[in-house]
Amino acid sequence: MIAMLILFGFWIEAVSYFFVILLHEFAHAFVAKRLGYSLNKLKLAPYGAQLTGNLDGVKWQHDVLISIAGPFVNLIFAFLFVALWWLVPATYAFSNVFVMASVFTAVFNLIPIYPLDGGRALLALISSKHSRKQAYRILKVFGIIFAVVLNVVSVIVLIFGHLNPSFIVVSLFIFTSTIIPDKNSKYERLFSMTHRFSRLKKGLQVKEIMIDDSMTILQIMRLLNPNYFSRFIIIDNSFKKIGEINELELETLATKFNKHTSMQKLLDR
Secondary structure (H helix, E strand, O other), rough: HHHHHHHHOHHHHHHHHHHHHHHHHHHHHHHHHHHEEOOOOOEOOOOOOOOOOOOOOOOEEEHHHHHHHHHHHHHHHHHHHHHHHHHHHHHHHHHHHHHHHHHHHHHHHHOOOOOOOOHHHHHHHOOOOOOOOHHHHHHHHHHHHHHHHHHHHHHHHHHHOOOOOHHHHHHHHHHHHHHHHOOOOEEEOOOHHHHHHHOOOOOOOOEEEEEEOEHHHHHOOOOOOOOEEEOOOOOOOOEEEEEEHHHHHHHHHHHHHOOOOOOHHHHHH
């Protein structure tokens, strides 16, 4: 798409959108890393990046913050350049396209339709009250309705003699992403050895947490905090210690067993 824009003389737009989208995605990655997660896959598209997959291990509050980080940074940069116009009016000539691209990218991605950032944030909010599965179903219906409406609009516009491929491309993007989510694109916990060693240079506090043996791997993972090295003391109904596990061992278990497996079942093996 960038090559086509440059070929038809829209090189300023091509460069502007390229950097706007990069800033947008780096903002997601930066906030995710600060919260203890990383983006393991990134798909750049003309209308942003598609981030989908099973996010059951991510706290819904963190998911909201990661989701809005991209649009927020776009709006910040747009605001800074507009402020610069007042100080140095000559900068308007080469930065107005960048500002428009930033605003469009932010506003479009804030539409509450999955897998856009607004939809991801809405998914996280719904997940705080309902199961992730129910939240996906609700947003899937919204996504399909929105895609159908865009298709109808594109047909109406075409009938009146104005071909606008943007409506068609966006509707297809949302429709396919809603129907066939990419299971390989997701947030993963960033409790890697590199991350731990960087924290050790400043001192990494060890935090002990007492848990019931009925808790699942997923429930325990939600207690992890990147600012601590967590060690879990497993107790039974009589408050008797029956086992112990640290976060490194927990992550190993998460790759070998179903995340809904309880500690009691694992200890019985």
